[in-house]
Amino acid sequence: MSKKGLLIVNTGNGKGKSTAAFGTLLRAWGRGMRVCVIQFIKSETGKWGEIKAAQKLGIEWHISGDGFTWLSKDMDETTARARKGWELAQEKIASANYDLIVLDEFTYPLQFGWIDSAEAIHWLQANKPADLHLIITGRNAPTELVEYADLVSEMGEVKHPYQQGIQAQAGIEF
Amino acid sequence: MKKGLLIIYTGNGKGKTTAALGMMLRAWGRGMRVGMFQFLKSGAADYGEYRAAKKLNIEIVPLGDGCSWESKDWDASRKVNLQAWETVKEKITSGGYDVLVLDEFTFLFHFGWLDAQEAAVWLKTNKPADLRLVITGRDAPAELLEAADLVTDVLEIKHPYQQGIQAQAGIEF
Numbered sequence A: 001m002s003k004k005g006l007l008i009v010n011t012g013n014g015k016g017k018s019t020a021a022f023g024t025l026l027r028a029w030g031r032g033m034r035v036c037v038i039q040f041i042k043s044e045t046g047k048w049g050e051i052k053a054a055q056k057l058g059i060e061w062h063i064s065g066d067g068f069t070w071l072s073k074d075m076d077e078t079t080a081r082a083r084k085g086w087e088l089a090q091e092k093i094a095s096a097n098y099d100l101i102v103l104d105e106f107t108y109p110l111q112f113g114w115i116d117s118a119e120a121i122h123w124l125q126a127n128k129p130a131d132l133h134l135i136i137t138g139r140n141a142p143t144e145l146v147e148y149a150d151l152v153s154e155m156g157e158v159k160h161p162y163q164q165g166i167q168a169q170a171g172i173e174f
Numbered sequence B: 001m002k003k004g005l006l007i008i009y010t011g012n013g014k015g016k017t018t019a020a021l022g023m024m025l026r027a028w029g030r031g032m033r034v035g036m037f038q039f040l041k042s043g044a045a046d047y048g049e050y051r052a053a054k055k056l057n058i059e060i061v062p063l064g065d066g067c068s069w070e071s072k073d074w075d076a077s078r079k080v081n082l083q084a085w086e087t088v089k090e091k092i093t094s095g096g097y098d099v100l101v102l103d104e105f106t107f108l109f110h111f112g113w114l115d116a117q118e119a120a121v122w123l124k125t126n127k128p129a130d131l132r133l134v135i136t137g138r139d140a141p142a143e144l145l146e147a148a149d150l151v152t153d154v155l156e157i158k159h160p161y162q163q164g165i166q167a168q169a170g171i172e173f
Helices: A017-030 A049-057 A075-095 A107-111 A117-127 A143-148 B016-029 B048-056 B074-093 B116-126 B142-147
Strands: A007-011 A035-043 A060-065 A100-104 A133-137 A151-159 B006-010 B034-038 B059-062 B099-103 B132-136 B150-158
Touching (some): A007 A143, A017 A035, A017 A049, A017 A100, A017 A133, A017 A151, A017 B016, A017 B048, A035 A075, A035 A107, A049 A060, A049 B016, A060 A075, A075 A100, A075 A107, A075 A117, B006 B016, B016 B034, B016 B048, B016 B099, B034 B074, B048 B059, B074 B116, B116 B142
Parallel strands (some): A007 A133, A007 A151, A035 A100, A100 A133, B006 B132, B006 B150, B034 B099, B099 B132
16 A cells, blocks of 8 residues: 555535535644645635634635635636636645645636646646645536546535525534 | 534545534634544544644544444443443533534444434434534434435545555545
8 A cells, every 4th residue: 555645526516525625624734734725716705614713723725716606797807816726726736835735616617617627637747746635625526637536525415404494504614 | 594403424435524524623713612522433543633623622532442343342332332422412412512523423323222213303302402413424324314404425436545545644534
């Protein structure tokens, strides 16, 4: 059995993709590993529980999105932000200064074609340090990404409180 | 309309306990009172979450006697885990938490140590209305799924063991 920096993908329509990534982040942070998060899609104006936690813990956290895409009015702005986020991610990944990097909601820019997924994977194959763990979250992970990944979990939605008219809960879902 | 959800992470894929940990981190970030009580796990293993819990000063408490599929003494394992359930019941009714995680709780049903209907009824009757309760583990029984508000089935699509890569400290444990 060998060791290597894993490429992990948390995908699927159910809850728990970002949440599991943050759990892994907590675990790695607990071991004194060097960690960093780059969030695509999500806006810096959101008051997310994970960001409050990261601030308390001194975890490096970047937000590149401008809110949920289906609310976006200016797609050029949304696209530009995603690309800028990917540039930042490339810089962090290639720096070899981290043990774990989370690219949260990164599948969306790939899915929507704002970032070319074949190019992104090619870049990762060429530039991801061998011992860096990289976690990518989001629905509809492209096939090429799943093929390239070492560990892929699909979060399947079995039951969701929205179906019962219960609103999203602070500290639980965000 | 707000309520303390009963949340279940089940399925064979990676990410059930990890998602619960992420949820704890989120809630902790908001100053909520969080705790995880683990069935099966004995605490002998060096998990990254124990180290993180110490640094954060939150409770992640192993109440089991090690992985029970390796247990030689099933009767002893059964007693330890049922005792753990009694401990956890007290934690649930204590009112001392906003978020409680019962990690690997489903195994008690899987091994037939605890009746799922009985546990579901107990939870419905005794769980404080504003307590968020998270249950993790494979093969969550139907009675528990029925009682839950949010259920995620974590499917294994691809696993590094298949490629001969060992579990990684800080990532998988």
